[in-house]
Amino acid sequence: MLLNDSPGSRFFDAAARPAIQNLGASRIREVANAGMGRADVLPFWFGEPDETTPAFIRDAAKAALDGGDTFYTQNLGIAPLREAIARYQSALHRPIDVERVGVTSSGVSALMLLAQLIISPGDRVVAVTPLWPNLVEIPKILGAEVEQVSLKFGQTWELDLQQLLDALTPDTRAVFINSPNNPTGWVITPAQQEAILAHCRRHGIWIMADDVYERLVYTDAPGGRRCAPSFLDIAEPDDRLISANSFSKSWLMTGWRLGWVVAPAAMTADLGKLIEYNTSCAPGFVQRAGIVAIERGEEVVEHSVARYQAARDFLYDKLNAEPFRRAGITSPRPHGAMYLFFRVEGETDTLALCKRLVAEAGLGLAPGIAFGAEGEGYIRWCFASSLARLADGVDRLERFLLSR
Secondary structure: OEOOOOOOOOOEOOOOOHHHHOOOOOHHHHHHHHHOOOOOOEEOOOOOOOOOOOHHHHHHHHHHHHOOOOOOOOOOOOHHHHHHHHHHHHHHOOOOOHHHEEEEOOHHHHHHHHHHHHOOOOOEEEEEEOOOHHHHHHHHHOOOEEEEEEOEOOOOOEOOHHHHHHHOOOOEEEEEEEOOOOOOOOOOOHHHHHHHHHHHHHHOOEEEEEOOOOOOEOOOOOOOOOOOOOHHHOOOOOOOEEEEEEOOOOOOOHHHOOEEEEOOHHHHHHHHHHHHHHOOOOOHHHHHHHHHHHHHOHHHHHHHHHHHHHHHHHHHHHHOOOOOOOOOEEOOOOOEOOEEEEEEOOOOOHHHHHHHHHHHHOEEOEEHHHHOHHHOOEEEEEOOOOHHHHHHHHHHHHHHHHHO
């Protein structure tokens, strides 16, 4: 639009294109910005643990830096890391050829890249929600229309499989599924995956699997404890399936920004081109740390899973006891990930509520509205913390509720 419509005017609005202006800003960040830097606030708003990255992983990065590993690397990642990822994924699932693996600068970068690989303006995309907002907004950046199929709230969060299959019409380009799910902790079952894969094969629909929490599953989850059920367990190498993963959650590496993609081998060259035009490559010294994490980090994963399950059970029991029940709080038990997503009866503005919790109780939680309209009335609590820290948070929430 012209700012000055007089003849010969050369002045135009300085603004982003409409699709970007219409993106939803992160409500989690909005709450965190109100409390970050305050020593009196307990932060449970982000999805990260209160433990630092293990020393042996940090030492690998330091050694690589001291060795001068500060130059560009291959677009798809250095060969030793791609090979390590392929071995690791093959041990968890069906055999994964190294030619299907691409290294990315974070898990969210992997998700953006896989969307850029297959989504065009006007495409129809379906997402299983409530969902981490990036997965709903990324297709919109690319001009796609997003339809949401909501999980059902109960003693646990559950998928209405038929509702999802009905939404996956022949004109659907892709379905986004995050399991274990952020924010609900829902874990898809193998039978549901079989039905979804068969349906998507019939209609040529891409399955975009966000698998970053696949190792954070608990003893009562479908498919056992070592790894959540994955489409990689049942898909053929040339199926329309792309899996995005990350080092952030399994190996306590949230700030390192290192992830990977598993895609059909025919797409690898194009993935490399997209990486070139996004970040060029992941840092070499970070990739060296990733190799060590995968090859020596199984104890880290096992430690985290045991720690988080104890934290989950502690927080779940607390929030389902008095006085929280009297205050209208209901919390399903999550089977995976690192979050309780609990309902606050009668609450219609969780953003305002979470801001009040920061200001008045020194408690940092994530508002349910951050995860879409289906999330309004709920709050997400990241329980990847010590029991003492969680107990302090519970006490602060109780005092806040009693003072309302």
